[in-house]
Amino acid sequence: MTVTSVDKDVENLTLTLVADFGAPVERVWQLWADPRRLERWWGPPTYPATFEEHDLTPGGGVKYYMTGPDGEKFGGWWRVSSVTPPRALEFTDGFSDQDGKPDPEMPTTEVRMTLTEHEGGTRMELRSVFDTREQMEQLTKMGMEEGLTLAVGQMDALLAE
Amino acid sequence: MVVDGIADETGDIVDRLFHALADGTRRDILRRCVRGELSVSRLAAAYPMSFAAVHKHVAVLERAGLVTKERRGREQLVRTDPDAVGRARRALDELESAWRARVDRMSGLLAEDDDGGGGPRAPDLRENTTKGPDG
Numbered sequence: 001m002t003v004t005s006v007d008k009d010v011e012n013l014t015l016t017l018v019a020d021f022g023a024p025v026e027r028v029w030q031l032w033a034d035p036r037r038l039e040r041w042w043g044p045p046t047y048p049a050t051f052e053e054h055d056l057t058p059g060g061g062v063k064y065y066m067t068g069p070d071g072e073k074f075g076g077w078w079r080v081s082s083v084t085p086p087r088a089l090e091f092t093d094g095f096s097d098q099d100g101k102p103d104p105e106m107p108t109t110e111v112r113m114t115l116t117e118h119e120g121g122t123r124m125e126l127r128s129v130f131d132t133r134e135q136m137e138q139l140t141k142m143g144m145e146e147g148l149t150l151a152v153g154q155m156d157a158l159l160a161e
Numbered sequence: 162m163v164v165d166g167i168a169d170e171t172g173d174i175v176d177r178l179f180h181a182l183a184d185g186t187r188r189d190i191l192r193r194c195v196r197g198e199l200s201v202s203r204l205a206a207a208y209p210m211s212f213a214a215v216h217k218h219v220a221v222l223e224r225a226g227l228v229t230k231e232r233r234g235r236e237q238l239v240r241t242d243p244d245a246v247g248r249a250r251r252a253l254d255e256l257e258s259a260w261r262a263r264v265d266r267m268s269g270l271l272a273e274d275d276d277g278g279g280g281p282r283a284p285d286l287r288e289n290t291t292k293g294p295d296g
Contacts, residue, residue, distance in 0.1 A: 002268040003261055008253040011182050015256045019264045023271040031267050041266035109256070124264075128256055 004123075013130040022121045029086030029115060032056070039064070047074070056083050062091070063100065075100050078111075088114045093128075107131070181225035186210075187218050194228055195241040201230075204239065 007016040021028050031037045035054035043049035043066040053063040062078035075096030082090040090113070095106035110129045115122050181187055186208060193199055193207070205215040219239055222228040231238045 002264050006257055006261075008257060010253060011179070011188075013179075013253075015253050015260070017257070017260050017264070019268075021268060021271055023274070027271060027274065028267070031270060037270065040270055041263055044262060126260060128260070130252065 015126075015128045017126045017128075019124045019126070020118060020121055021124065025115045025117055025122045026086050028122045028124060032089060032113070033085065042066075049076075056080055056085075056089065058082055063096070065096075065100075077102055086115065088112070092131075177221075177225040178227065181221050181227055184218070184221075186215075187222055190215075190218060190222060190239070191227060191241050194239050198231075198238040198240040200236040200238055202236065 002019050002021065004018045004020050005016075006018075008014075009016070031041060033056055035051040038054070039049045039051050042051075042064070046069050047066040049064050049066045051062065051064040053061055055061055058080060060080045060083075062080065063075070064077075065073045065075045067073055075098075077094050077096055078091040079094075080089070080091045082088070089111075091111055092108050093111050094108040095103050097103040108131050110131065112127045114125045116125075117123075182191075189208075190204060193204065201216055201219055202212065204219070205212040208215055219228065219230060219237075222239075223230050228239050228241050231240070
């Protein structure tokens with residue numbers, strides 16, 4: 001299994017996930033740093049992501065959209081707060097409205113990702129914190145459930161190939 | 162940024178929910194009452210605090226919709242409402258599912274590189290293979 005541990009802290013609205021990859025730190029970093037690599041894993045296969053902006057510098061922004069099976073587009077953004085190539089990245093992860101602007105009514109999470117050498121490969125530790133309790137509940141309300149369930153189903157199909 | 166539009170009734174409910182969950186005694190009360198209903202006086206005996214203090218904790222949990230309280234005879238019986246706890250967990254469960262799927266795709270990409278031999282290569286153009294023979 002790639003995912004080594006998952007901790008969900010309901011009181012602190014925090015998800016912590018540890019994953020181990022059999023590849024050097026630099027190559028795992030490239031999955032984040034190269035937008036063409038990033039768009040191959042960020043969205044589920046039926047909602048592939050296209051990154052229009054990708055500026056991994058402090059204060060920099062990332063803009064992308066995912067395209068659904070019916071051609072419908074769902075936008076998202078990151079605001080990068082800190083970056084230490086090839087080891088650490090911190091950003092706010094949010095959704096965009098129809099005009100591609102950050103949608104204040106949609107939930108955001110603070111993501112901190114770190115990469116360390118571990119047993120000849122790379123350990124990725126990812127912490128994702130909901131900004132507010134309201135937003136955490138909002139994610140459930142907005143019907144994200146369906147999209148994410150779909151993502152997991154697609155993953156199963158990929159693994160079975 | 163606080164958006165007034167979100168601070169609706171749902172926001173208040175969720176606020177109460179997390180306020181209720183933020184206290185160790187209240188979480189312990191939840192754990193005890195999830196196995197079956199307990200009377201407030203029985204709960205009070207389990208903590209080094211007054212009956213009134215425990216009663217107050219139960220009231221916070223009740224306002225958050227985490228427990229229900231029912232009067233039976235002279236006793237007040239407390240029971241955990243598993244649905245409320247479930248709602249709070251669901252958002253984190255969904256986030257977990259999303260990230261597990263992403264990690265698997267990352268892993269798949271790295272494995273592709275290995276299959277090609279040598280170092281990282283230019284990413285393939287994504288082929289649309291979502292329409293398999295099985296639909």
